[in-house]
Amino acid sequence: MDPHNPRLHEQFLTLFTSNESAIRAYVRRLVPTRHDAADVMQGVSLVLWKKFRELDQPSDFRKWSFGVARYETLAWLRDKARDRLVLADDVLHTVAQESGRDEERLSAQREALEGCLEKLPKEQRTMILAAYAPDAAIQNVAKQSGRTVAAFYQWLHRMRLRLLECTRRTLQAEGLA
Template sequence: MDSGPERHEAFLKLFTASDAALRAYVRVLVPTRDDAAEIMQEISLVLWRKFDEYQGHEDFRRWAFGVARFQVLAWRRDKARDRLVLSESAVESIAQQMTEDAAQLELQRSALETCIGKLQEEQRSLLRAAYAPGVKLDWLSKETGKTVQSLYKNLQRIRARLLDCVRRNAGAGDLR
């Protein structure tokens, strides 16, 4: 492994590419966002400290999930008296399933980005507006001059088109 700036840059590229999936993984395994944030800090430190052990030919995300699983289990041991903590077997089961699903989820995320890019600009704008934080369709209706029912139908058609596109591009026939 490189030393100095090259090593740091390589780690940051791999870590930032996996950060969202890793956070989602941890969040499923612990009861609160604060717990997940605390554990993520530890995970990032452990990943950096153990980065020399990472074999470049293996999947970084899978390796990071393994480290995360152990950090969650360590956190769980520390919080063992708390009623809100999952059992070790539940954590192991969820962690295993999340690891298996991670590659498919990333493929689906990537396909969704591609499919959104294929939409007409007007459709993309409607999606951005409708799913912006705090936006309500009645407000959007007034802003666009379209009825709420018309917006619902347009969004429904766009979502159906995106779902079909993602299924075709990600081989995700089991999406609901």
């Protein structure tokens, strides 16, 4: 395959963007910080693109990309071996295996949660997402919602319970619980 072929590029981007959050979550579980995961993901992205022509079946992209991510993470960790925060190889291997097994379940949970969020009225969904946005200040979100901070925390707790129940029902209905 020609790496300059627009169809190949489009196919890669489609597969990569639909799996990037799962790959990033997998890498994040193997390295100490989010910043480290971002560093590793840069390398993973490059290797995935460079080796994309070697992928036999597009349906195997996720499994293949997890393998690439694992090797790239191991290489990164070897480079950082002097750091006390790095896990021993046998521990990392165990975590990587368990993370790979858990990914299908976690992906199904994420999809169910996204579906449950979509069922909420727009105003409620906006407030929940605002509360969990990076660098969100609950005081500001509570003020935007027209509630006191204490009342907002109570509301947020009720909404989390509601979303948890919805997610559980969705997974049970799909036979995944």
